[in-house]
Amino acid sequence: xxxxxxxxxxxxxxxxxxxxxxxxxxxxxxxxxxxxxxxxxxxxxxxxxxxxxxxxxxxxxxxxxxxxxxxxxxxxxxxxxxxxxxxxxxxxxxxxxxxxxxxxxxxxxxxxxxxxxxxxxxxxxxxxxxxxxxxxxxxxxxxxxxxxxxxxxxxxxxxxxxxxxxxxxxxxxxxxxxxxxxxxxxxxxxxxxxxxxxxxxxxxxxxxxxxxxxxxxxxxxxxxxxxxxxxxxxxxxxxxxxxxxxxxxxxxxxxxxxxxxxxxxxxxxxxxxxxxxxxxxxxxxxxxxxxxxxxxxxxxxxxxxxxxxxxxxxxxxxxxxxxxxxxxxxxxxxxxxxxxxxxxxxxxxxxxxxxxxxxxxxxxxxxxxxxxxxxxxxxxxxxxxxxxxxxxx
Numbered sequence: 150x151x152x153x154x155x156x157x158x159x160x161x162x163x164x165x166x167x168x169x170x171x172x173x174x175x176x177x178x179x180x181x182x183x184x185x186x187x188x189x190x191x192x193x194x195x196x197x198x199x200x201x202x203x204x205x206x207x208x209x210x211x212x213x214x215x216x217x218x219x220x221x222x223x224x225x226x227x228x229x230x231x232x233x234x235x236x237x238x239x240x241x242x243x244x245x246x247x248x249x250x251x252x253x254x255x256x257x258x259x260x261x262x263x264x265x266x267x268x269x270x271x272x273x274x275x276x277x278x279x280x281x282x283x284x285x286x287x288x289x290x291x292x293x294x295x296x297x298x299x300x301x302x303x304x305x306x307x308x309x310x311x312x313x314x315x316x317x318x319x320x321x322x323x324x325x326x327x328x329x330x331x332x333x334x335x336x337x338x339x340x341x342x343x344x345x346x347x348x349x350x351x352x353x354x355x356x357x358x359x360x361x362x363x364x365x366x367x368x369x370x371x372x373x374x375x376x377x378x379x380x381x382x383x384x385x386x387x388x389x390x391x392x393x394x395x396x397x398x399x400x401x402x403x404x405x406x407x408x409x410x411x412x413x414x415x416x417x418x419x420x421x422x423x424x425x426x427x428x429x430x431x432x433x434x435x436x437x438x439x440x441x442x443x444x445x446x447x448x449x450x451x452x453x454x455x456x457x458x459x460x461x462x463x464x465x466x467x468x469x470x471x472x473x474x475x476x477x478x479x480x481x482x483x484x485x486x487x488x489x490x491x492x493x494x495x496x497x498x499x500x501x502x503x504x505x506x507x508x509x510x511x512x513x514x515x516x517x518x519x520x521x522x523x524x525x526x527x528x529x530x531x532x533x534x535x536x537x538x539x540x541x542x
Contacts, residue, residue: 151542152206152282153521158198159529161207161522169278169286174221177290179231183303184280185210185512186521186538187235187311188337191529193271200271208281209235209268210310212303215294222290231294233280233287234488235311237266240292251485256289264485281521283542295492298500304539305499305508308342312537313495313506315459315486316342322482323398323457325352330396332356332387332449334442335403336363336374338511338537339459343400344372345506349498355396357383357445362513362534370507384448395451403442403460440469447473458483511537518542 152166169178187210193201212232218225225231238245238253245253253265258275266288269279278286287293297306316339325331329352333343336358344354348371356367359378367374373390380386388395446456447470456479474481498506513536516524524538 150283155205174219175291176219177287178217179213181213206278207269208279211280232309248490250487314488314491317491318486319459324455325398332396332399340402398455399446399450401458455480512539514538
């Protein structure tokens with residue numbers, strides 16, 4: 150089959166690789182019909198190379214049609230149309246029983262000290278082959294796959310794999326009071342959906358980004374926006390919009406890709422140039438992230454407010470403004486999305502013909518799998534108006 154494989158920093162290639170096969174009784178094989186490039190994939194493209202192996206298959210936002218099932222993959226049958234959550238969880242361990250599917254004890258990557266395994270996401274998360282491919286092996290298929298109805302286009306459902314549950318959880322963790330206010334830093338796919346979900350729930354939303362196409366998309370969905378490229382002091386601008394107080398809650402949907410941190414940018418660059426044997430332990434013991442967005446979030450949120458972090462950070466010793474956070478009495482919540490925990494909330498919305506979350510207005514590019522390297526390049530460089538790239542194997 151064809152699959153997108155990693156070969157080095159900014160070097161991804163579509164190659165012929167062996168077809169996946171059933172390895173465990175609860176596996177399934179799906180034929181991928183749509184897969185997407187996620188902002189987290191750009192971390193692999195740019196920063197997290199020390200935790201990848203040459204030839205690793207990338208991708209963790211996929212849906213398709215079941216081709217084959219193992220004898221223990223109960224509830225699935227060939228021909229079923231399914232979305233595959235990005236995290237792999239069993240559904241029956243203690244953590245899954247509490248709804249913390251991203252911490253599944255059956256698939257935890259214990260040798261790395263990490264949570265549940267993820268598709269297509271480094272040795273840290275199990276080095277499971279990903280879904281930017283023609284076929285995908287799905288472990289724990291007795292629980293993971295989400296059945297969706299025939300008829301509507303893939304674009305209506307594929308975001309259930311990651312974007313929508315990640316955004317829903319980010320808004321839930323932000324704990325915005327009824328009729329309250331929320332600032333969202335970063336208007337990529339997650340930030341866009343955070344804004345729309347919060348608006349759907351009745352909150353006032355201010356979106357912050359410096360890319361014009363992203364600002365325009367947010368405006369289309371009723372979001373107040375601040376252009377970070379021309380606003381010298383974003384937190385002060387938010388306070389001016391909120392009676393001098395700041396918003397009740399803030400979502401950091403940027404993570405370690407934030408601009409405005411020159412020393413951390415230098416750390417990113419240097420780490421990316423080091424041999425893997427040196428870079429990997431450095432990243433697990435040192436601060437290498439650009440914390441501009443998080444620092445602005447701390448400054449923006451009102452006293453006693455909540456910060457919800459959905460953007461991915463990679464360093465283990467990043468300096469946080471603890472005095473400022475303590476003084477303001479800020480609550481912080483974060484973590485990988487527990488995908489299946491939020492599906493019952495989301496399925497009626499994506500199934501609604503009125504499209505209340507605007508899922509049909511998120512993808513800006515739809516490319517064949519052969520053009521995936523181009524998709525990565527324009528998404529990473531924010532060229533050609535790229536906000537979300539879908540791939541069709």
